[in-house]
Amino acid sequence: MIKKxxxxxxxxxxxxxxxVLIVVLGPLLWIYLTAFKSASDIFSGSLSKQxxxxxxxxxxxxxxxxxxxxxxxxxxxxxxVVSTILVMVISLxxxxxxxxxxxxxxxxxxxxxxxxxxxxxxxxLPFFLLFRNIGLLDTHIGLxxxxxxxxxxxxxxxxxxxxxxxxxxxxxxxLIDGYGRIDILRRIVFPLVLPGxxxxxxxxxxxxxxxxxxxxxxTRDIARPMTVLISSxxxxxxxxxxxxxxxxxxxxxxxxxxAWVMQRYIIRGLTFGAVKG
Amino acid sequence: xxxxxxxxVTKYYGRNxxxxxxxxxxxxxxxxxxLGPTGAGKSTILKMxxxxxxxxxxxxxxxxxxxxxxxxxxxxxxxxxxxxNLYSHFSVYENIAFxxxxxxxxxxxxxxEERKRVVEVAxxxxxxxxxxxxxxxxxxxxxxxxxxxxxxxxxxxxxxxDEPIAHLDAKLKFLTQxxxxxxxxxxxxxxxxxxxxxxxxxxxxxxMMVLRKGKFDQIGTPEEIYYTPKVDFVGRxxxxxxxxxxxxxxxxxxxxxxFKAGEYFKxxxxxxxxxxxxxxxxxxxxxxxxxxxxxxEDIKPGMQKLSENSFQLPxxxxxxxxxxxxxxxxxxxxxxxxxxxxxxxxxxxxxSDLLWLNFKQDRIFFYENTMKxxxx
Numbered sequence: 001m002i003k004k005x006x007x008x009x010x011x012x013x014x015x016x017x018x019x020v021l022i023v024v025l026g027p028l029l030w031i032y033l034t035a036f037k038s039a040s041d042i043f044s045g046s047l048s049k050q051x052x053x054x055x056x057x058x059x060x061x062x063x064x065x066x067x068x069x070x071x072x073x074x075x076x077x078x079x080x081v082v083s084t085i086l087v088m089v090i091s092l093x094x095x096x097x098x099x100x101x102x103x104x105x106x107x108x109x110x111x112x113x114x115x116x117x118x119x120x121x122x123x124x125l126p127f128f129l130l131f132r133n134i135g136l137l138d139t140h141i142g143l144x145x146x147x148x149x150x151x152x153x154x155x156x157x158x159x160x161x162x163x164x165x166x167x168x169x170x171x172x173x174x175l176i177d178g179y180g181r182i183d184i185l186r187r188i189v190f191p192l193v194l195p196g197x198x199x200x201x202x203x204x205x206x207x208x209x210x211x212x213x214x215x216x217x218x219t220r221d222i223a224r225p226m227t228v229l230i231s232s233x234x235x236x237x238x239x240x241x242x243x244x245x246x247x248x249x250x251x252x253x254x255x256x257x258x259a260w261v262m263q264r265y266i267i268r269g270l271t272f273g274a275v276k277g
Numbered sequence: 278x279x280x281x282x283x284x285x286v287t288k289y290y291g292r293n294x295x296x297x298x299x300x301x302x303x304x305x306x307x308x309x310x311x312l313g314p315t316g317a318g319k320s321t322i323l324k325m326x327x328x329x330x331x332x333x334x335x336x337x338x339x340x341x342x343x344x345x346x347x348x349x350x351x352x353x354x355x356x357x358x359x360x361x362n363l364y365s366h367f368s369v370y371e372n373i374a375f376x377x378x379x380x381x382x383x384x385x386x387x388x389x390e391e392r393k394r395v396v397e398v399a400x401x402x403x404x405x406x407x408x409x410x411x412x413x414x415x416x417x418x419x420x421x422x423x424x425x426x427x428x429x430x431x432x433x434x435x436x437x438x439d440e441p442i443a444h445l446d447a448k449l450k451f452l453t454q455x456x457x458x459x460x461x462x463x464x465x466x467x468x469x470x471x472x473x474x475x476x477x478x479x480x481x482x483x484x485m486m487v488l489r490k491g492k493f494d495q496i497g498t499p500e501e502i503y504y505t506p507k508v509d510f511v512g513r514x515x516x517x518x519x520x521x522x523x524x525x526x527x528x529x530x531x532x533x534x535x536f537k538a539g540e541y542f543k544x545x546x547x548x549x550x551x552x553x554x555x556x557x558x559x560x561x562x563x564x565x566x567x568x569x570x571x572x573x574e575d576i577k578p579g580m581q582k583l584s585e586n587s588f589q590l591p592x593x594x595x596x597x598x599x600x601x602x603x604x605x606x607x608x609x610x611x612x613x614x615x616x617x618x619x620x621x622x623x624x625x626x627x628x629s630d631l632l633w634l635n636f637k638q639d640r641i642f643f644y645e646n647t648m649k650x651x652x653x
Contacts, residue, residue, distance in 0.1 A: 172329040173362040175349035177427070178379025191366045 031252075034245035035059055042241050059246035067229065069247065076225040076251075078140055080208035083147035087155050087204050088197065090148070095159035096189070100168065109160065115153045120213055123149070128217065138220045146214045151204040158203065162196030163189070198265040206255055226251050278467045279339040279434035280305040281326055286335030288321055288491075295321045297491040298335070303435075305340070306465045308458070310478040312514065313488035319471040320359065322488075323437045326469060328352050339434055350381050356437040357428035359471075361420045363412040369423050370395055370408040376431045398426045401456060403449075417444045422453070429460065436468045442477070454480060475515040479503060487511045504572075509644040512570045518603060518614040520570050522650050527551070527558055527565040536569055539609050545586050547638050554643035568644045573614040575640035578604065579633045580622055587635040595626050604632070611650050 034042060036055040044050070063069050094112070097103045104111075115123075127146060128137075136142035166189055174184045190197075212227040219228060230251065233244040281303040288296035295318045303309035311319045324330035325337060328349040337344050344352055355376065363372050373395045377384055386394070399405045402422045412420060421444045428436060442453045458481055461468050472478050478485045479499040486496045487510070494508040495501075506512035512520030525538030534551040537543045546554065558567040577583060590606040590613070602623060606613040615634065617623045626632070 167360075167362070169358060169360060169362045170364060172324075172327075172349070173356070173358060174364075174375070175329065176327050176354060176356050177376040178350050178353075178381035178431075180350060180381070183380070188364060 035249040059242035072229040083144045084204045087151045091155035099163035162193045202262045282338040284336040310470045310482040310485040312478040317488040318491040355428045355433040357441045359440040361424040523569045557645040570642040573616040575637045576615045577635040583635040
């Protein structure tokens with residue numbers, strides 16, 4: 001019998017893989033285990049209780065009945081979906097214009113991106129004063145506008161790269177073939193940057209879904225999204241691990257699904273240049 | 278079909294002059310080639326005709342209609358790009374059918390009609406079996422033929438082809454060239470064809486233009502370009518080996534005019550030829566410098582002295598080709614190439630053997646020096 005030799009590289013590969021898996025999956029595992037534990041199991045010192053416990057739904061029941069969980073989930077959905085759509089509506093033509101006609105000679109693009117270069121807190125104070133004066137505090141529109149402020153620059157920059165990858169000669173060929181500008185955008189440019197649009201929307205959506213700082217500062221009650229609600233379980237007297245884990249378990253599900261579905265596009269997006277004919 | 282006319286067209290890319298005050302006419306129904314080395318401005322001319330590059334100054338007419346300000350889709354031209362520019366998200370079929378579906382032309386073909394036309398042009402170019410593939414799955418030569426098919430599928434005012442067969446292998450190149458000529462003759466189309474390959478231009482064109490640095494050196498039929506190049510550059514660009522160019526001086530001896538280049542190279546030239554030589558000669562350091570051009574097949578070699586006007590040179594190299602051989606002689610700053618037929622005498626030639634050479638007087642040209650000649 002031929003014994004397969006295990007090389008040092010293989011051992012190294014597996015060690016690194018296991019470390020990465022623990023780092024990535026460890027917190028997820030903790031969240032989903034904790035969400036189904038009773039309070040006594042969560043604080044139990046014995047290791048066996050940490051893994052082998054009687055699952056319970058009491059955390060979820062508490063979350064759904066004692067807290068406005070669905071209202072804040074709905075807020076999160078509204079804010080992230082609407083802000084992402086609006087961001088794309090603004091960023092798509094902007095990025096195309098930067099990529100095709102070098103609008104503003106590079107300066108305008110830089111200014112757009114530079115809004116992403118300082119800490120968000122810097123923008124928070126002026127926005128807070130402004131929003132207070134025009135009555136946008138604790139409103140959906142207010143938070144949507146703030147998320148747009150941050151995501152438009154990011155999305156424009158990302159889409160700029162994707163549009164840049166579409167050779168201008170393709171558009172010229174289509175012009176000669178008898179198509180107008182709008183038709184060319186629809187039939188040539190748009191299908192070619194579709195993976196880029198998918199990735200960009202996914203990133204914007206995920207960012208908006210997870211955003212905490214602005215949500216925390218600009219909402220109290222009506223427009224409060226899930227991230228702020230979940231943080232409120234971490235009180236000054238006690239930390240409600242069970243309810244918090246249950247909330248997080250639900251909150252991260254859509255993001256996990258989006259990332260999973262987008263996986264194909266993200267990989268295609270990364271190799272976009274290689275696919276070109 | 279349309280006539281294409283350039284009037285004093287100039288094109289700058291930033292500060293670089295690409296086309297310099299160019300005027301020419303590609304006549305209606307004519308196969309008009311633009312021949313020139315890389316960077317001469319050939320593709321720029323096509324792009325300006327198509328309308329994807331604006332002119333800096335000057336006018337472009339299609340049948341006396343000024344088209345300067347018309348966008349590409351209003352000009353009704355079709356173009357095959359050197360870089361193919363296939364739509365990678367479409368199949369080959371969709372790529373070829375794309376111009377037929379453009380709302381601009383209002384063709385409104387039924388599916389069957391469209392299919393018929395696509396299959397017709399695809400089988401014409403031998404790419405019928407590729408119709409369902411994506412461009413990414415094609416070789417360079419296949420992509421080039423798809424791009425050509427897309428250009429030929431419609432009947433526009435003018436066809437613009439930019440090096441459309443440059444990336445095909447030799448066999449396919451010859452075949453496609455024949456097909457293109459057949460296509461042009463059959464439909465009587467106006468074709469503007471860009472190439473850097475003089476053989477393609479000579480084989481296909483009704484007339485051709487030799488372009489250098491954004492200006493043309495000569496426009497004429499392939500025969501005129503080949504047999505009577507007006508400028509040394511044209512003679513050097515067209516022909517393999519290129520036309521021999523010998524720099525020398527005109528001298529007078531016993532009332533005769535002689536052309537002299539170096540020690541051994543001295544020939545008497547006829548009076549009428551001498552006049553044309555004096556016209557282009559330049560006086561430098563008390564010498565009347567001039568460039569003599571002659572095609573390699575217009576020099577007669579011999580083992581014995583052929584005439585009073587012949588002279589001897591040592592053989593530098595001999596290259597045997599299928600139906601002829603090229604004998605090279607080294608001159609001061611260039612090589613002199615002579616083409617000879619299948620002759621046993623020349624087959625036995627060895628390097629450094631002395632050979633007599635006689636220039637056909639009526640095939641000698643004199644040129645102004647407009648380019649550097651080197652041994653390479």
